[in-house]
Amino acid sequence: MQLAIVDLAARWLHIAGVLVWIGHNWANVVNHPRYRRVLPQDPPETARRVFLAASKREHGIFRYASLVVWASGMLMLWNRGQIMDAYALSGSSLWIGLGVWTGTIMVLNLWLVLWPHQKKVLGYVDATVEQRLHCTRITFLSSRTNSFLSLATLFFMVAAAHGA
Secondary structure (H helix, E strand, C coil), X not given: CHHHHHHHHHXXXXXXXXXXXHHHHHXXXXXXXXCCCCCCCCCCHHHHHHHHHHHHHHHHHHHHHHHHHHHHHHHHHHHHXXXXXXXXXXXXXXXXXXXXXXXXXXXXXXXXXXXXXHHHHHCCCCCCHHHHHHHHHHXXXXXXXXXXXXXXXXXXXXXXHCCC
């Protein structure tokens, strides 16, 4: 019974995290369908602190939602003894394993590619204007990569749960 409660809690955390993380990705696609080589303008000094606080909160929730999704997914697989089979893409864990791999790639892309460049674009890290403009393209492509990988990840998760 205790493992069932842990599994249920992990499943709800996983679903809530997916809604936040993937929802943010797709909201970005809808709001900015094409790449534009522009930088966010600096707000007037009086509004700068409010802008930075809101921006840090939004990007923080988005980034940490990815960790909640990944960790809760790993917890569910661990409860079932499937982590190694999923990563090895073996047997009946093939479909969920494909979802695990695409989800892991998405988390790594977010934390190791998108976020370091996004910090420069938003001005959290000092960078020249040219560096910031270069980073806008990288963040755009990295974000789009995750948006489209999310479709594959969701497909594999559903396929695994419904007898593929």
